[in-house]
Amino acid sequence: xxxxxxxxxxxxxxxxxxxxxxxxxxxxxxxxxxxxxxxxxxxxxxxxxxxxxxxxxxxxxxxxxxxxxxxxxxxxxxxxxxxxxxxxxxxxxxxxxxxxxxxxxxxxxxxxxxxxxxxxxxxxxxxxxxxxxxxxxxxxxxxxxxxxxxxxxxxx
Amino acid sequence: xxxxxxxxxxxxxxxxxxxxxxxxxxxxxxxxxxxxxxxxxxxxxxxxxxxxxxxxxxxxxxxxxxxxxxxxxxxxxxxxxxxxxxxxxxxxxxxxxxxxxxxxxxxxxxxxxxxxxxxxxxxxxxxxxxxxxxxxxxxxxxxxxxxxxxxxxxxxxxxxxxxxxxxxxxxxxxxxxxxxxxxxxxxxxxxxxxxxxxxxxxxxxxxxxxxxxxxxxxxxxxxxxxxxxxxxxxxxxxxxxxxxxxxxxxxxxxxxxxxxxxxxxxxxxxxxxxxxxxxxxxxxxxxxxx
Numbered sequence: 484x485x486x487x488x489x490x491x492x493x494x495x496x497x498x499x500x501x502x503x504x505x506x507x508x509x510x511x512x513x514x515x516x517x518x519x520x521x522x523x524x525x526x527x528x529x530x531x532x533x534x535x536x537x538x539x540x541x542x543x544x545x546x547x548x549x550x551x552x553x554x555x556x557x558x559x560x561x562x563x564x565x566x567x568x569x570x571x572x573x574x575x576x577x578x579x580x581x582x583x584x585x586x587x588x589x590x591x592x593x594x595x596x597x598x599x600x601x602x603x604x605x606x607x608x609x610x611x612x613x614x615x616x617x618x619x620x621x622x623x624x625x626x627x628x629x630x631x632x633x634x635x636x637x638x639x
Numbered sequence: 640x641x642x643x644x645x646x647x648x649x650x651x652x653x654x655x656x657x658x659x660x661x662x663x664x665x666x667x668x669x670x671x672x673x674x675x676x677x678x679x680x681x682x683x684x685x686x687x688x689x690x691x692x693x694x695x696x697x698x699x700x701x702x703x704x705x706x707x708x709x710x711x712x713x714x715x716x717x718x719x720x721x722x723x724x725x726x727x728x729x730x731x732x733x734x735x736x737x738x739x740x741x742x743x744x745x746x747x748x749x750x751x752x753x754x755x756x757x758x759x760x761x762x763x764x765x766x767x768x769x770x771x772x773x774x775x776x777x778x779x780x781x782x783x784x785x786x787x788x789x790x791x792x793x794x795x796x797x798x799x800x801x802x803x804x805x806x807x808x809x810x811x812x813x814x815x816x817x818x819x820x821x822x823x824x825x826x827x828x829x830x831x832x833x834x835x836x837x838x839x840x841x842x843x844x845x846x847x848x849x850x851x852x853x854x855x856x857x858x859x860x861x862x863x864x865x866x867x868x869x870x871x872x873x874x875x876x877x878x879x880x881x882x883x884x885x886x887x888x889x890x891x892x893x894x895x896x897x898x899x900x901x902x903x904x905x906x907x908x909x910x911x912x913x914x915x916x917x918x919x920x921x922x923x924x925x926x927x928x929x
Contacts, residue, residue, distance in 0.1 A: 488645070505645035505689070508675070528676045529745055530831070541718065541747040547672050548748070551645045552691065595743065616830040617742025 492553045494519070495563025503550035510534045512550035513560060521561035521590050525619070532618035535591035536560045542598045544617070561590035564597060573597050573635040582631035584622035592618050596632045605636050640679050647691040651698075651778045651807055654690055659780045659803030661688050667805050669693060669714035670748030672741065673757040697807050698752070703729060708813040713752025713806040717741075720751065730811065731925055732771060732820025732841060736764040739824070742831050752806050758792040758862070765792065765863040766839025766855035767822035771811045779804030789855065789865035817844040819925030823918040824857065825910050834858045835902040836910035838890065838918040842878070844926045849873050849882065852922075854915060859894035859907050866893040869915070878923045886919055887912035 487502040494517070503512045510527075513519045513536070525533030527546045534545040537559040564571045573596045576582070583589045592615065599606060599614045606614070611632050612625070620628060648654040658665045665688040668674050677683050692698045698714040703725040711720070717737040720726055727734050733751070740749055740763050754764040755775070765788070773788040780803040788809070792798055800806060824837035837857035843850040854869040869889045876882040896907035 504642070506640045506643045506678075527679065529672055529741070532742070532744060535744055538747075542744050543747045544744045547670075547675050547745075549645060549671065549675070549689070551647075552671075552693075598743075613830060614743050617744045 488551045490551055490554050492555070493557045495559055501550070505549065505551050507550045508546050509536070509538075509548040509550050509553050509558075510545035512553070513545060513558075516550070519560050519562055523587050523590055525587065525591075530617075530619065531588070531591075532595065532615075533588050533591045535594045535618065537594060537598055542595055559594070561594055564593060571597060572638045573600065573632070576631040576635035576638065577628075580627050580631035580634055582623060582627040588618060588620045588622075592620065592628055596628075596635065599632065600636055600639055604639065606632070608633070641681075641684070642687065643678065644688045645691065646688060647694050649694050649696075651695055651805065654692065654695060654805055655778055655780060655803055657688070657690050658805065661690075663802065664688060665690055667692050667756070669698070669750040669753040669756075670716055670745075672745050672749045673753060673759075692805065700808055701726070705813055709809075709811040711751065711809045711811070713756075713808055714750050715752070716748055716750055717746035718743075721746075729814050730771065730820065732767040732822055732839065732922070733764075733811075735822040736767055736839070739763060739822075739830065752809060755788070755791060755809070756798060756800065756806055758794075758796045758798045760795060760861055760863065761834045761837070761858040762792075762863060763822065763824060763834060763837060763857065766837055766857045767820055767841070768809065768811070768839070769855040769863060769865045770839045770841040770853040771820055772841070772853065774810045775799075775806055776808045776810060777804050778807050783807075785810075789863075792862040795861045814929070815843055817850075817926045817929060818842070819844075819922040819927070819929055821918045821921040821925065823914050823921070825914060833901065836894070836896070836907045836914060838911065838914040840915070840918050840922050842919060842922045842926055844878060844923065847878055849876055849878050849923075852886075852919070854886065854890060854919070856890060856894055856911055856915075858901075859896040859911055864893065864895070866890060868893065883916040883919050887916040890915035 523533040525531035692714040698712040700712040720737040751764040820841040822839040824834035826832035842852040852870040891912040894911040
């Protein structure tokens with residue numbers, strides 16, 4: 484069995500070191516190695532956005548990043564969005580606007596939406612839909628998600 | 640995914656040596672948005688080493704010189720391109736493609752160099768890069784060479800890159816006065832889809848006439864298709880509807896599409912006509928504003 488690689492990262496503000504095989508995606512490392520299962524696996528080929536995380540301030544699909552590429556990077560997952568027991572305004576808005584049904588896409592949508600509002604605090608509906616185009620939801624029809632993001636924008 | 644090793648060289652020389660020593664079993668990786676999908680789909684069974692290009696300074700270069708033009712490292716991700724004011728101002732055609740490849744997350748990783756090397760017939764960045772007169776700068780075991788982008792793709796997912804070579808950067812000549820460019824594709828959705836047909840073009844105007852033009856098509860041939868005849872035919876003609884009609888008809892005639900799940904031959908040829916007229920009109924409008 485070839486050697487695993489030692490990877491040093493900062494995940495949700497804390498130093499996290501882990502061992503992984505070079506072929507393992509960051510998604511696999513987060514879920515199976517580190518135990519952060521909030522990030523979901525959908526398509527595993529970059530289309531659905533369920534595994535969206537922020538890496539060095541930029542959202543990416545964790546299925547299309549190798550764990551070894553995370554060396555020295557700062558990563559934020561859904562587990563790092565709330566402040567303790569206090570939900571982030573985007574999380575609160577998703578709840579209040581019923582912007583989820585089965586919930587599998589929700590962590591990815593929230594990480595993407597938080598990144599959008601950090602970049603564009605008052606986005607138009609078009610900007611929201613365009614930014615979130617890499618996140619698929621098969622339940623809601625998207626309208627409630629768009630409304631939740633608009634609602635969160637007014638509260639941040 | 641089968642076992643692969645990972646290397647992250649810090650110089651062009653080191654990368655070339657790694658790829659050369661590995662024979663055909665190594666692949667360069669920039670954003671990984673194509674190669675990781677292909678590995679996972681078992682489409683690259685012989686590859687057992689990924690050579691990460693992102694830690695090599697030359698592949699991250701983004702230098703805009705008013706005289707020399709733009710040097711764009713092959714691994715620069717899309718979001719850095721559309722976040723660059725100098726590129727936005729001088730090369731709006733590059734912004735068109737960088738901001739529509741994949742979605743926000745893909746644009747955080749994917750590069751125009753990678754899009755080119757992946758050499759899909761539908762590669763969204765390639766037509767406008769050809770239209771802008773782009774040149775690929777390649778390094779390999781026997782030295783450096785330059786290849787005009789219209790000659791880079793040689794077949795479906797095949798390029799001029801030889802064993803041990805890497806694409807280091809793309810070079811685009813500085814835009815001249817009254818130049819404009821555009822990329823436009825047709826997809827059934829509004830975003831996140833593969834072009835049914837696409838057109839990249841660049842025009843230079845002279846007193847309301849087209850001084851020169853370059854047009855290239857995507858998704859309508861085994862490779863992105865540079866249609867030199869269009870530029871030859873419309874140079875010197877007024878930038879009006881009649882000239883655009885001629886260009887559209889020539890694009891329709893030049894396209895060699897197949898019928899597949901995304902569209903029929905007839906539909907794609909029709910799209911080439913419409914998209915060429917519309918894309919040229921945007922390029923002309925941009926040239927007037929420049």
